[in-house]
Amino acid sequence: MARLAGVSHQTVSRVLNHHPSIRPETKQRVLDVMAELQYKPNRAARALVTSRSRIIGILSASSTQYGPASSIAAIEAAARASGYWVSTANLESTDAASIADALAHLAAQSIEGLVVIAPQVRVLETLAEMSIDVPFVTLQSTGDEPIRTLSVDQIAGARLATRHLIELGHRNIYHLAGPQDWIEAEARMRGFLDEMSAQDVPTTAPILGDWTADFGYYVGRELLTVRDFTAIFSSNDQMALGLMHAVRDAGLDVPGDVSIIGFDDIPEAAHFWPPLTTVRQDFAELGRRCVALLLGDIDPTAVEHHSTIVPELIVRGSTSRPSF
């Protein structure tokens, strides 16, 4: 032990914790010895005595998708910078048992904070039931939950996308939404509907999808049998990709015959054919702010509960004026 080599025992602890009253000389001696024997403080012992784990848990679903993955990476980076560790639990299915299992797994580590990136309504409900006793933040929000959320303003983003289509002159616009129980899907749908009615454009019922390009393709084929629209607002880029695929398969042109707009701005979106007009979300910023919120770096009284990040419209080649 470092204490044998140097002098004592508590002194080492004081050096580690930057206690003020330590003679610089002593401090240096301890540091030297620590370096020499590659001393590493034992986290378990520290956690035991302080009863603080310094671990932030992340409960996520669909962590292979670009958005969640980016957020996770950003959270990890921010947490690390603050001396925290991140432990993830990924949901394989969305049933209550699976959620409870993942949550129990995280709880067993006595996490100090929890970030929920599993944006199903159901997850939040289960969360509430389990009476999680640590501060937690969800990265998605419909704007009226009684919990702490932090999100890209999905509604504003969806309105941005919808307004873009309307301003181009489209009147027959479909919305391909995400799964019904996803908070984000709901928010985007709401944004779409809000903007449509604000601009007095007649609305058709949104179609519920599952975020995958496969589904977008399938829906596209179905819709094109009728073709009573000139534009589609897809609530993510993958489905937009599938839609474009279907449009081309039908021998039609994007944006000539159908304008398509996505959501997220995944890195590939600029290279789709045609390059996809979409709404950019800054996932990394989201992750950073999320940790800041959790760790209370931000004055908790100064921060609004529903802090939002404003998304940005990225106009590329998949939207144009309708041709009729």
Next chain:
Amino acid sequence: MARLAGVSHQTVSRVLNHHPSIRPETKQRVLDVMAELQYKPNRAARALVTSRSRIIGILSASSTQYGPASSIAAIEAAARASGYWVSTANLESTDAASIADALAHLAAQSIEGLVVIAPQVRVLETLAEMSIDVPFVTLQSTGDEPIRTLSVDQIAGARLATRHLIELGHRNIYHLAGPQDWIEAEARMRGFLDEMSAQDVPTTAPILGDWTADFGYYVGRELLTVRDFTAIFSSNDQMALGLMHAVRDAGLDVPGDVSIIGFDDIPEAAHFWPPLTTVRQDFAELGRRCVALLLGDIDPTAVEHHSTIVPELIVRGSTSRPSF
């Protein structure tokens, strides 16, 4: 404490550890009390005394990409099933300091195993220097490192892709490789070169890319100014996407004028225009096997050090016979 409610103290510990000699009646009593007061064993205390953290560290780069993200999710699931936790550290840059920092961060948790998904040669070198004292596995391999690796057989996959192009009749084939210091990039490049020479096709020097669709697009534009080729093998799907974008921008057709084949089979690949011919890697299986290897579930003598998973060629619409 549960011990007050029930009877004693060590008995609780024995119940927790499934010690054989406990009377079923006593065991049940303890379990009941535990359930009642929602007793959770303190991981820190246990880790302290057993000096086992039950944490597996993951060092990853580019965790926002589909492949790594899938592997991470699979590792997490497998680890959880075995009662382990997963802690991730993501590399923001590939310099030695950043690697050392991430590694130190993981080491500070006294991880019991390490999975390296940051597939740069440099990472492995730094790893060796830091003399990591836990078992570790890398998910990438050129096949001749003296370390424990587990990987999709990249070389075989690259040969599969190359052979496909050659069999279609292509003779002027470019290879758009990944960054030079990435192990996977190197392996795929090697597979490409091996197959080309095995089939006696003259080879041009591979072009080094950076995995992004942006780069693929850029390279595509450059290459098309000369146009001395009929096919390109891109070492991932994103760059293939960029390439196809560039080809179309030049007014040419895929696969009519240029055949393009990718690598990975990301979920979107089937919906690119045209649907991308590519090589599928089973990342999830990789993650599972990886944990099994680490935890020694597999008889360590029975397992080869360089266990591999065979990738699969997925033929779609971006490749065809050359048209001349």
Next chain:
DNA sequence: TTTCGGCATGTTCACGGTCACACACGCCGG
């Protein structure tokens, strides 16, 4: 000079588990 207060450091204890060992009990064989 004595006393007091602050600084630098040492000592003791507690955190919540596991481990090694001790103990009580009932059963068996010599």
Next chain:
DNA sequence: CCGGCGTGTGTGACCGTGAACATGCCGAAA
């Protein structure tokens, strides 16, 4: 009838750290 053994349970030490308290030293004030 007694000693040994196996079963089920309790006792005490210990893991490495930080908090609370104690100690020794020195300089300034009384």
